[in-house]
Amino acid sequence: MADGGSPLAGRNHRAETLPDDFDRIKRRMALLAMSSGAVACLIASSLAHRVGLPNPVDAHVLPILGIGLLVLALSLWRNPPLLPWIERIGWGLLTAYLLAALGYKTLHYPYTHTPLGARTYWFFFTYLLAFLVWPPRGALVASLGVISTIGGLTLWLGLKTRGANIELLSSLIQLIAASIAYVFVHYSFAQLRPQYARMRTLAFSDPLTGCANRRRAEELLALEVARAGRYGRPLSLILFDLDHFKQINDLHGHAIGDAVLRAVTNAVRCDLRGLDHLARWGGEEFLIIAPELSQSRASQFGERLRKRIASLRISGGIQPTASFGIASFRLGETADMMVQRADRAMYRAKAQGRNRVEMERPRTATPEATDVATVTTEETDEPSTALGD
Numbered sequence: 289m290a291d292g293g294s295p296l297a298g299r300n301h302r303a304e305t306l307p308d309d310f311d312r313i314k315r316r317m318a319l320l321a322m323s324s325g326a327v328a329c330l331i332a333s334s335l336a337h338r339v340g341l342p343n344p345v346d347a348h349v350l351p352i353l354g355i356g357l358l359v360l361a362l363s364l365w366r367n368p369p370l371l372p373w374i375e376r377i378g379w380g381l382l383t384a385y386l387l388a389a390l391g392y393k394t395l396h397y398p399y400t401h402t403p404l405g406a407r408t409y410w411f412f413f414t415y416l417l418a419f420l421v422w423p424p425r426g427a428l429v430a431s432l433g434v435i436s437t438i439g440g441l442t443l444w445l446g447l448k449t450r451g452a453n454i455e456l457l458s459s460l461i462q463l464i465a466a467s468i469a470y471v472f473v474h475y476s477f478a479q480l481r482p483q484y485a486r487m488r489t490l491a492f493s494d495p496l497t498g499c500a501n502r503r504r505a506e507e508l509l510a511l512e513v514a515r516a517g518r519y520g521r522p523l524s525l526i527l528f529d530l531d532h533f534k535q536i537n538d539l540h541g542h543a544i545g546d547a548v549l550r551a552v553t554n555a556v557r558c559d560l561r562g563l564d565h566l567a568r569w570g571g572e573e574f575l576i577i578a579p580e581l582s583q584s585r586a587s588q589f590g591e592r593l594r595k596r597i598a599s600l601r602i603s604g605g606i607q608p609t610a611s612f613g614i615a616s617f618r619l620g621e622t623a624d625m626m627v628q629r630a631d632r633a634m635y636r637a638k639a640q641g642r643n644r645v646e647m648e649r650p651r652t653a654t655p656e657a658t659d660v661a662t663v664t665t666e667e668t669d670e671p672s673t674a675l676g677d
């Protein structure tokens with residue numbers, strides 16, 4: 289059921305379910321990261337105890353960090369909706385530990401040049417995490433908060449030693465410069481990403497109906513045909529064209545014609561499966577790419593859609609109908625060949641009175657038979673008299 293927002297989706301509620309999927313993945317990742325982080329912290333702190341503690345921060349803060357991450361992982365496991373708070377608290381704990389370790393080194397050994405150490409690499413991890421945890425602006429503020437704290441330490445060191453410990457000062461300044469560069473590049477990408485997604489949606493969707501446009505449909509079709517051919521899976525195309533649509537425009541105006549197109553696509557979406565792709569193939573012509581749908585099921589499906597459209601009542605007494613052509617994949621054929629067969633079936637439906645479903649004749653048909661065969665369609669929904677026939 290293709291959604292209005294995403295031209296790529298089959299479900300009309302997929303736009304709402306996508307964030308849920310994303311949150312589920314995020315939750316799993318957070319659980320994995322926090323529990324493994326907790327184990328790593330506890331192992332590191334016990335190793336530090338064994339080898340003689342080089343840094344009291346590791347002795348006291350690292351176990352707290354480990355236990356904190358463990359508690360957060362358990363809380364997240366028990367209460368998944370707490371994810372946004374838990375990941376922010378986790379970020380805060382990790383950042384506090386890194387700043388404490390850096391602060392200890394700077395404040396306690398202002399005149400000694402000890403390398404900043406491998407722990408500083410983890411600052412870049414916290415900047416990255418910030419962009420996963422907060423929206424871009426929040427992540428920028430959080431990251432700049434960390435950088436400012438390092439800047440404060442550097443300033444304090446410079447003033448206290450009057451610039452005597454140039455090696456340590458220069459290491460800290462390098463860390464600040466690299467952090468700023470990293471955070472701003474990330475921020476720029478985070479800002480660009482939604483624009484890119486929007487451009488992609490615009491490039492691949494039909495602005496009137498929100499369905500995939502023809503360009504996208506051709507891409508999807510090529511992929512699905514390749515997949516069906518490679519794995520020998522069923523694939524059906526359902527092509528439908530609104531009947532006497534010109535008359536709707538002529539009688540009721542173009543704006544109402546647009547409303548009919550929207551109403552029809554919304555109605556059709558309700559019946560689609562998550563796998564299906566609905567695309568606007570031409571003016572009032574639509575294509576459904578239905579993977580894993582056999583010929584017989586496609587004919588039932590087409591019939592259901594036909595009835596669905598015929599049951600619509602749109603303002604001004606408009607009762608649209610559509611003619612359907614169905615083609616199912618045959619091994620070795622191309623996407624174009626399939627579309628042509630669906631197209632011929634659809635024109636046959638038009639020729640045979642409209643508001644009906646036609647599909648290709650099975651392959652076993654005699655050569656003199658036409659390539660499409662009528663599927664019995666009960667004319668349960670009368671074509672609109674307003675439109676004539």
Ligand SMILES: Nc1nc2c(ncn2[C@@H]2O[C@H](COP(=O)(O)OP(=O)(O)OP(=O)(O)O)[C@@H](O)[C@H]2O)c(=O)[nH]1
Pocket residue numbers: 496529530531532533534535537541542543544545546549570571572638642
């Ligand atoms: N309102 C509106 N009309 C459109 C749009 N795109 C195409 N059309 C109109 O759709 C009509 C299609 O007319 P025809 O090709 O003659 O087909 P028809 O009247 O539906 O007749 P049959 O297909 O033979 O049943 C034309 O008048 C187009 O202007 C659109 O986006 N909005």
